[in-house]
Amino acid sequence: DADVTQTPRNRITKTGKRIMLECSQTKGHDRMYWYRQDPGLGLRLIYYSFDVKDINKGEISDGYSVSRQAQAKFSLSLESAIPNQTALYFCATSEGSGMYQETQYFGPGTRLLVL
């Protein structure tokens, strides 16, 4: 079984709709992240959470919100989807053990198309 899972894997929605992307992990990690990838670009950080009560904005948080329902679950919402939010979305986790150099582990991604 995959350590980091994302649902749905693919989603088509219309402009103005609210949608939620979900991420679950069985790695027991404290830290979770949401990234987006656009064609020809690297991954850019949207939001991150160091524990259930800690939520922080990344470099491109406008138009997105998140919820950390439990240590293992981190959801990303698009409040009112727009076409330039069409992208590949990845959830990631890291241990949060206090190690100052951490490796992040990624889910399989959600491909989102906003019409």
Next chain:
Amino acid sequence: DQQVKQNSPSLSVQEGRISILNCDYTNSMFDYFLWYKKYPAEGPTFLISISSIKDKNEDGRFTVFLNKSAKHLSLHIVPSQPGDSAVYFCAASNSGGSNYKLTFGKGTLLTVNP
């Protein structure tokens, strides 16, 4: 301003030969570097990392070299195999700042021809 640069969008090599993927960075505060491999329809998979206190780290067929003075790192794959064909991302972080944040390059598509 792109702080992590992978200037080669693609690279093609023959099976059995060496693949060398390059990455340059501009932020001198970066002290931890990672390589991820990504197949189509999958998430990035961690491959290998290196701390700035080292200049080389090896794991099987994969070796990462770090040249701090040149702000340059490279990933060597020897010997290359067709299954290595994927997009490779270089990433960097500043552990003295916010160790959560990975800054990624745009990726290099490696094709290993049989």
